[in-house]
Amino acid sequence: MANLPENAALRRTLALGPALAIIGIFMLIPVIIMASYSFLEAKSFGGVNWVFSGDAYVQLFYERMLDDSLRLSPGYLIIIGRSVALALVAMVCCLLVGFPVAWFIARQPLRQRNMWILLITIPFWTNQLVRTFAWIIILGRNGVIEVPFRWTGLLAPEQTLGLMYSNFAITVGLTYTFIPLMVLPIYASLEKLDFSLVEAGADLYSSRWETFSNIIIPLSKPGIIAGCLLVFIPSLGAFIQPDLLGGGKNLMLGTLVQFQFSTARNWPFGSAIAMILLAFVVVFLMLYARASRGSKSLEVH
Amino acid sequence: MKIKSMLWTTVTLTFAAGMAFAEGKLNIYNWTDYTSPEMIEKFEKETGIEVTLDTYDSNETLLAKMQAGATGYDIIVPSHNFIPIYIAEGLVQEVDVAAMPNFQNVKERWRNPEWDPEQKYSVPFHWGSASVAYRPDLYGKKLESYGEFFEPAEEVRGRISVFKTPEEIVNHAHLYLGQKFCNEDPAEMQKVQDLLLAQKPYVMAYSSEGMNDRLINGDAIISNHWNGYAYKGRLLAEEAGKELVYAYPKEGVIGWADGLMIPKSAENVENAKIFMNFIMDPENMGIQSNFAGYGGPIEGQEAFMDESLRNAPEINIPDDATVVFSFACNADAQSLIDRVWTNVLR
Incomplete structure (x- = not known):
């Protein structure tokens, strides 16, 4: 009998085995390959020489001048900054649109909720590229939005609203693509929310805003944070929307990585940028872990 | 099977x-x-x-x-x-x-x-070229030089579309500036960069897809293009009652x-x-x-x-047109190209 706990421990370890193997094979090994490639030397026509080199990381911050001296160069940092900024904007837009939607669904009778959730997820069944192309038809010259303006003569044939190929178009594209990732976790939080607490707030003369900020927000915080994270991470590496809707006028992290592996044939540098991307994600995940610890202690009250 | x-x-x-x-x-x-x-x-x-x-x-x-x-x-x-x-x-x-x-x-x-x-x-197979295509009905004249693409006139500003990757566009710039390909001279590459940066405010998109869409719906008036793809675009444009012409600028096509x-x-x-x-x-x-x-x-x-x-003019090169072939650049020249392109798009 004494070794029963031991057996249980063994069983637990064995049961975790498949999950650990999957994480090991599909996550750790690729990350290790990427990390090691980022410290190798680039071969001129793609591939790597197995020689240690920190060049890829030096290149991120410095420009090598002709006399081989190094000068601090903000080029790549600007690209990183732009990608982070755009991902944050997309995240905020998703939150502003997604929260009311999730609230609306959570307030529906139980049987109708599933139908609404289904409607939210249906766009996921179509390829992201196709859905992004659809926005070109909507926002473009003579597109769905412009046509009424032309009919009414508000827009001359030579004029355009200029919606396409702009940061606005990128933001619309990212928000549209990732909004289900915001709605679903917030809905999951709101669904569990005890609405009698909201009523209690009202009974105790709290204003609508106070109810919202002191009761609803704290209780749905885990969902909000999870949603923000789920939107922020893929937005950071997105390249379809900046390319197709933004006209690719400014490089994004995702496009930059793609460029290094294809045209520029600089695999180590591509890997180094991907590592930077990964570092950002890890930092945000750590912030999440911290924030969700905070919200747990709140639930205890 | x-x-x-x-x-x-x-x-x-x-x-x-x-x-x-x-x-x-x-x-x-x-x-x-x-x-x-x-x-x-x-x-x-x-x-x-x-x-x-x-x-x-x-x-x-x-x-x-x-x-x-x-x-x-x-x-x-x-x-x-x-x-x-x-x-x-x-x-x-x-x-x-x-x-x-x-x-x-x-x-x-x-x-x-x-x-x-x-x-x-090697056995020779298909060949093709990269140049620019344009809408003569909107442009109003024949396109004769890459200058009209790199330094566009008032009426086409903001309606220029450029390839997404640097291979052909940098070579187009070399042709226009009369420089050699795979250039390792930083001073000459600087000129290429200046030209591309000066063009940028007038560019609507850097994209190697959907050129025909942009030209036909009038978003773009001049666009980087490949001959075979422009041939298909011309047929589509004709169906829509519009004109799309693949240009043979005097500097030559790639x-x-x-x-x-x-x-x-x-x-x-x-x-x-x-x-x-x-x-x-x-x-x-x-x-x-x-x-x-x-x-x-x-x-x-x-x-x-x-x-x-x-009979397609895109496939049959006019007798007076020049075709210049590009080469895979060595690491030094390639890294200059990458730097120019990153500086243009950053």
């Missing part, structure tokens, strides 16, 4: 199986949407060789696979600028193409090219040409040679051109081509 039985291959296979000389296989590795099924069918029927096709979408992919030691391919189709790399790295076999009977059909212009001067390794080669690791070398000879026949190359929408190097292939393609 059973899985593929729904495809056209089977039809020919059954046919081929009944033939006395039915033997052997041939594994072709070619660009996506680039191999005429009709041509392959004809080849299988005539030779009894069973063809399997696999595809890739970029020279880089093909090279990376070959360098990684991919086996099982008997024919590969790299572009001219990559051909010297395959030869230098010993990835392909010597075939002596010049001694093949059908080599006499190859047009003078495509024989013994710079990238394979003795024609020992040429590319693909070649058939046999990898070192090929298992069916003799069959690959039979195929190489086969494709240098006017009828066979004509059929292939109809599918791919690009011109070919074979004398008399026009007789077997669809009329619209045969």
